Amino acid sequence: MRKAVHFGAGNIGRGFIGETLAANDFAIDFVDVNETIIDALNQRGEYTIELAADGQEKIHVANVDGINNGKDPEKVAQAIKDTDLVTTAIGPKILQFIAPLIADGIKLRQAAGKTQTLDVIACENMIGGSQHLKEEVYKHLEGEAKDFADQYIGFPNAAVDRIVPLQKHDDPLFVSVEPFKEWVVDESQMANPDLKLEGVHYASDLEPFIERKLFSVNTGHATVAYTGQTLGYKTIDEAIQDEKVLNQLKRVLKETGDLLIAKWGFDRAEHEAYQAKIISRFQNAYISDDIARVGRTPIRKLGYNERFIRPIREAKGLGLSYQALLETVGMIFKFDQPEDEESQKLQAMLKEQPLADVVKEVTGLTLVDEITKVVG
Numbered sequence: 001m002r003k004a005v006h007f008g009a010g011n012i013g014r015g016f017i018g019e020t021l022a023a024n025d026f027a028i029d030f031v032d033v034n035e036t037i038i039d040a041l042n043q044r045g046e047y048t049i050e051l052a053a054d055g056q057e058k059i060h061v062a063n064v065d066g067i068n069n070g071k072d073p074e075k076v077a078q079a080i081k082d083t084d085l086v087t088t089a090i091g092p093k094i095l096q097f098i099a100p101l102i103a104d105g106i107k108l109r110q111a112a113g114k115t116q117t118l119d120v121i122a123c124e125n126m127i128g129g130s131q132h133l134k135e136e137v138y139k140h141l142e143g144e145a146k147d148f149a150d151q152y153i154g155f156p157n158a159a160v161d162r163i164v165p166l167q168k169h170d171d172p173l174f175v176s177v178e179p180f181k182e183w184v185v186d187e188s189q190m191a192n193p194d195l196k197l198e199g200v201h202y203a204s205d206l207e208p209f210i211e212r213k214l215f216s217v218n219t220g221h222a223t224v225a226y227t228g229q230t231l232g233y234k235t236i237d238e239a240i241q242d243e244k245v246l247n248q249l250k251r252v253l254k255e256t257g258d259l260l261i262a263k264w265g266f267d268r269a270e271h272e273a274y275q276a277k278i279i280s281r282f283q284n285a286y287i288s289d290d291i292a293r294v295g296r297t298p299i300r301k302l303g304y305n306e307r308f309i310r311p312i313r314e315a316k317g318l319g320l321s322y323q324a325l326l327e328t329v330g331m332i333f334k335f336d337q338p339e340d341e342e343s344q345k346l347q348a349m350l351k352e353q354p355l356a357d358v359v360k361e362v363t364g365l366t367l368v369d370e371i372t373k374v375v376g
């Protein structure tokens with residue numbers, strides 16, 4: 001049986017990556033700092049996924065265990081030494097913290113003379129996720145270890161799509177997921193192109209896929225969250241029932257759709273069908289997804305290359321409309337969730353600094369005037 005090391009035994013980690021790896025006959029070492037989840041994985045060696053749809057089909061994932069990287073970092077490096085594949089779904093901001101562990105694993109492979117090529121796939125909602133992880137890992141490698149990594153380790157970018165809300169069950173491993181799933185990997189960046197997973201699409205160029213996903217699913221999802229929050233809703237399914245929210249979602253998708261079609265030449269009818277599918281996924285009555293989750297880490301979501309600012313910049317560059325995107329950006333600045341550290345940081349910045357300075361700092365943007373108008 002082949003082995004995989006997966007960082008992040010959270011919602012998408014167990015709810016999608018774990019399912020796909022198990023279906024491809026991998027034994028999985030999940031790495032996480034959540035002790036409850038790691039202990040449960042080690043005690044049971046298996047868990048259950050439920051599809052949130054009519055019939056509520058169950059999928060069984062076996063041959064799993066857990067490593068707590070907070071307590072046992074050496075064990076993680078050893079696991080990487082012996083593995084066939086590394087994946088992550090841990091959050092873009094956390095990649096820098098797991099990078100030293102991956103570097104240590106690469107050094108052990110080098111010391112053991114292990115020349116079997118290995119791919120490290122970051123399954124995060126970000127453009128260039130695996131290549132960003134590579135940069136972080138390389139900060140902990142030098143000399144021959146770097147040469148070894150250049151030769152034998154790949155960091156292919158990826159796009160992963162499946163809505164997995166926060167889980168509220170007695171069983172800490174049970175995970176309810178939407179039936180839809182899409183995982184795309186950049187084949188051109190792979191070190192081991194012979195290892196292909198059933199259920200994963202390998203593309204020669206990931207960029208159109210990741211932009212289509214991030215600027216449709218995630219820009220749209222966040223729009224429902226931020227518009228919903230301003231109207232007092234707590235979950236995506238209840239917010240989207242409000243015509244004002246649905247209308248804002250459609251306006252935003254029209255703008256990102258026009259941009260994606262202009263940039264990548266997508267067929268308009270196909271893209272509109274893709275958008276309609278996304279709206280129906282947000283409306284899934286079997287899923288109750290908290291606005292707090294979907295809107296989480298608003299400073300990250302306001303980033304220069306993220307789901308709002310990048311399409312705004314690019315639409316402006318092409319002379320296309322971005323008014324609805326701009327309006328949603330205005331709402332992000334009002335996202336005030338006591339349990340979200342970034343939201344609290346943003347609110348504190350808004351109290352302490354002039355609005356234009358905050359806008360510039362978080363978006364890295366020169367369109368400060370336009371944004372301050374919609375926030376103000």
Ligand SMILES: NC(=O)c1ccc[n+]([C@@H]2O[C@H](COP(=O)([O-])OP(=O)(O)OC[C@H]3O[C@@H](n4cnc5c(N)ncnc54)[C@H](O)[C@@H]3O)[C@@H](O)[C@H]2O)c1
Pocket residue numbers: 007008009010011012013031032033034069089090091092094097098123124125160161162163164165
């Ligand atoms: N949930 C979704 O619908 C979904 C879909 C596609 C992509 N994603 C992306 O996947 C990533 C994870 O999202 P999620 O929803 O599964 O989040 P999550 O919070 O459910 O899972 C993240 C896991 O990482 C663990 N973690 C945090 N810091 C860690 C550290 N330093 N070391 C080890 N483990 C650590 C947490 O304990 C948690 O179990 C994000 O980048 C997200 O954008 C999520």
Ligand SMILES: O=P(O)(O)OC[C@@H](O)[C@@H](O)[C@H](O)[C@H](O)CO
Pocket residue numbers: 125160161162163164217218221222293294295296297
């Ligand atoms: O994970 P984030 O914070 O980047 O975005 C929140 C949600 O939009 C996201 O997790 C979606 O559920 C997911 O990307 C669907 O594929």
